[in-house]
Amino acid sequence: MQATTSSFENLRNDFPILNRRVRDNKKLVYLDNAATTQKPNQVIDAISDYYKNHNSNIHRAVHALAEESTEAFEETRDKVAKFLNVEDSREIIFVRGTTEGINLVAYAWGRDNVKEGDIIVTTEYEHHSNIVPWQLLTQEKKAQLKYIDIDDNGELMLEQLDDYLSTGKVKLVTFSHMSNVLGTISPVKEIVSKCRSVGVKVLIDGAQSVPHMKIDLTDLNSDFYVFSAHKMLGPTGVGVLWAKKEILEKMSPFLGGGDMIREVHKYETTWNDLPYKFEAGTPNIADVIGFAKAIEYLEKIGMDNIRNHELELTKYALDEMKKVPGITLYGTKEPEKRGGVVSFNFNDVHPHDVGTIIDKEGVAIRSGHHCAQVLMEKLNVAATNRASFYIYNTKEEIDVLISSLRHVAKVFKL
Numbered sequence: 177m178q179a180t181t182s183s184f185e186n187l188r189n190d191f192p193i194l195n196r197r198v199r200d201n202k203k204l205v206y207l208d209n210a211a212t213t214q215k216p217n218q219v220i221d222a223i224s225d226y227y228k229n230h231n232s233n234i235h236r237a238v239h240a241l242a243e244e245s246t247e248a249f250e251e252t253r254d255k256v257a258k259f260l261n262v263e264d265s266r267e268i269i270f271v272r273g274t275t276e277g278i279n280l281v282a283y284a285w286g287r288d289n290v291k292e293g294d295i296i297v298t299t300e301y302e303h304h305s306n307i308v309p310w311q312l313l314t315q316e317k318k319a320q321l322k323y324i325d326i327d328d329n330g331e332l333m334l335e336q337l338d339d340y341l342s343t344g345k346v347k348l349v350t351f352s353h354m355s356n357v358l359g360t361i362s363p364v365k366e367i368v369s370k371c372r373s374v375g376v377k378v379l380i381d382g383a384q385s386v387p388h389m390k391i392d393l394t395d396l397n398s399d400f401y402v403f404s405a406h407k408m409l410g411p412t413g414v415g416v417l418w419a420k421k422e423i424l425e426k427m428s429p430f431l432g433g434g435d436m437i438r439e440v441h442k443y444e445t446t447w448n449d450l451p452y453k454f455e456a457g458t459p460n461i462a463d464v465i466g467f468a469k470a471i472e473y474l475e476k477i478g479m480d481n482i483r484n485h486e487l488e489l490t491k492y493a494l495d496e497m498k499k500v501p502g503i504t505l506y507g508t509k510e511p512e513k514r515g516g517v518v519s520f521n522f523n524d525v526h527p528h529d530v531g532t533i534i535d536k537e538g539v540a541i542r543s544g545h546h547c548a549q550v551l552m553e554k555l556n557v558a559a560t561n562r563a564s565f566y567i568y569n570t571k572e573e574i575d576v577l578i579s580s581l582r583h584v585a586k587v588f589k590l
């Protein structure tokens with residue numbers, strides 16, 4: 177189904193928060209979607225319904241509520257698998273978010289597979305969550321952490337990957353499918369195919385891609401893929417680690433206790449089957465169940481329609497923003513190569529001042545280093561402003577953004 181601009185506008189009614197007035201009774205223009213998205217009634221109601229009518233622990237008791245909760249929780253797993261074209265839903269591990277998913281791999285896979293002198297390759301545009309776990313691992317193992325640099329367009333310099341791979345020492349290549357600051361979409365298939373040809377494992381951080389485009393994990397053929405529910409209409413505290421079954425089966429557990437055991441004796445324990453081996457303790461049941469409604473919501477619109485809608489908004493924003501006096505835009509000028517994220521600065525004006533001024537007009541953007549200080553160093557700035565779009569944003573909202581940015585330019589006489 178081809179969605180129209182007006183059908184996108186109609187869906188705003190599902191998001192109660194978008195009716196908020198902020199500051200001096202200004203209409204909220206929420207453009208901080210890369211940080212977290214707003215939630216539709218369908219998700220909020222599902223969580224509330226769970227607590228009102230079904231609340232119970234899962235995988236344990238045989239009573240009616242336990243059965244209902246377990247069923248709804250496991251149905252979400254199946255829904256996630258289908259959404260990502262994963263055949264075996266046992267490969268879907270629920271975690272708290274992207275950060276936990278990456279740490280799980282660094283800890284459980286990394287500690288068994290990375291040794292002194294090995295190389296882990298990441299990129300200059302990674303979120304701290306895809307840098308710090310690898311620093312911890314490589315420091316502990318006396319291994320090396322290497323970066324694929326970005327060029328002036330904010331795109332990865334892939335020839336560096338060839339150089340690293342040619343050493344024969346690379347154990348893992350890990351990168352974000354889409355940069356949370358520049359919006360650059362990584363050449364995923366090319367990277368995976370280069371790594372596959374020399375037997376190197378690949379982890380993809382999908383925090384900024386799964387919410388915005390169709391992802392087919394069978395087709396992408398990486399080894400690990402991680403993302404967070406809260407950036408795709410779902411609740412906070414839920415994320416997914418997907419990995420190939422053969423890899424998960426060989427991996428040691430990450431956390432011990434609760435559902436991850438088969439038998440515990442005084443001095444040894446055997447592990448439960450997948451996926452439970454990696455889901456220790458009572459999980460975030462209500463929010464996992466709420467997440468199913470977020471996926472249903474996105475599927476109903478269609479991921480290709482979402483991508484097209486955001487592309488249209490991004491093109492419009494880039495065209496209008498470049499006319500604002502004193503503005504510097506970061507990242508590629510080709511909208512097709514990026515997602516709905518636009519980072520910018522005004523000469524020497526601190527991003528926090530920009531964020532504060534436009535907040536008075538009701539416009540919510542993020543100002544700061546976006547948990548990407550390695551990238552900030554590369555761009556030679558301490559911070560940037562970032563506007564990021566989602567399904568409910570409109571061209572009219574971008575007009576409000578532009579007029580508030582023109583006001584900033586006037587205040588600072590740019």
Ligand code: C6P
Binds near residue numbers: 212303305404546
């Ligand atoms: N980026 C942003 O404003 P968590 O916090 O675990 O759900 O996601 C971490 C994360 C990992 N990778 C990428 C590419 C991300 O964008 C994020 C979260 C937010 O850009 C919050 S810092």
